[in-house]
Amino acid sequence: MIKPLPVTVIGGYLGAGKTSLVNHLLRNADGLRLAVLVNEFGALPIDEDLIEAQEDDIISIAGGCVCCSYGSDMAAALSDLRKLDPAPDHVVLEASGVALPGAIAGSVGLMQGYSMDGVVIVADAETLRTNANHKYMGDTVTRQLADADIVVLNKVDLVDDKTRADSTDFALSYAKNAQLLGAEHGALPPEVLLQSFVGRNRDSGARHDTSGFDSVSLPLETPCDPAALGRFLASDELDLVRAKGFVRDESGAVHAVQSVSRRWSSEPAPEDSPIGLVCIGLKPAFDEEKLRQQIAQAFG
Structure with missing residues (x-):
């Protein structure tokens, strides 16, 4: 691929x-x-x-x-x-x-x-x-x-x-x-x-703080609809600056999902891609615990 x-x-x-x-x-x-x-x-x-x-x-x-x-x-x-x-x-x-x-x-x-x-x-x-x-x-x-x-x-x-x-x-x-x-x-x-920088050298579950931004790495082991996840990440409800991750669909195939503001995309990815999600938001509005709950409720 x-x-x-x-x-x-x-x-x-x-x-x-x-x-x-x-x-x-x-x-x-x-x-x-x-x-x-x-x-x-x-x-x-x-x-x-x-x-x-x-x-x-x-x-x-x-x-x-x-x-x-x-x-x-x-x-x-x-x-x-x-x-x-x-x-x-x-x-x-x-x-x-x-x-x-x-x-x-x-x-x-x-x-x-x-x-x-x-x-x-x-x-x-x-x-x-x-x-x-x-x-x-x-x-x-x-x-x-x-x-x-x-x-x-x-x-x-x-x-x-x-x-x-x-x-x-x-x-x-x-x-x-x-x-x-x-x-x-x-x-x-x-x-x-740039989405290529998102999630580099970061451990799942880790939280990072850079200047006026917060980011968090989340596990996402449950199979889900990658298109639905992409739309959710780009929604007004989450109001993220960026998100990027790899997920499995119901058939087990891996997809790369990313969003930037209100734009999102999903495409097939290699099987050995690291499953999980990195989300970046603006302080002080970025609420890590609320984000974890929203992702878990929708896709957990």
Whole structure:
């Protein structure tokens, strides 16, 4: 069974901080091989001290990550990534500042051998409303927000509480199904942004606390309907940022189930996949005991 290569689209208007976010992911890859796709190398988002070598259209980055340019042929660039040895674990596709990430995500979703992990939109806490009200750029900014599974409200350290609250409310008025996360310099825990980080090197039943997030690993030994579990994990009732796990259905087959905000997916997985679930939520709303009870009642 060939495992689909997960793709996360990073979007947001010019100057929002996409470059900072991508570099933070690369600096904290922790052995995960990330492939960063950019529209053109002229706008290379990689900090120089991370670059180890460049050959043709591929830049080698410390830790086994790579950066490639996709230009006008995204499908060909994604296909070429499959030929790399070793193959990447996850693709981060940085859209241009004026692109509509939802259209890119739709194209990726139609490609065999790839799975859409989610759309992350980076917004500048200080300039978001000004940009959204601009005569020429406003439509692009609001449509980008509407495409989001996760909105990263960046540069929150540069604004007062009222501006942050106003920008939060404004963003969520367009990103109606998204989780909004505040950040400084694009720095957020990688497992919040990319599903490939979720559950790495964690014991079942363990609870973890990273900055403004809580996560918990849960056993899930009882067979269940993976689609029903996916819908439940993405529901308003749980209000999770992310969840990822492996479960068995009634026939004994293993499925990978994941959610990001209100998007969810389920697909066949190898038999030796570790059965269990990792859930990530925002503090202080994240209630571990309530979550355990909800999962147990619905699928225990």
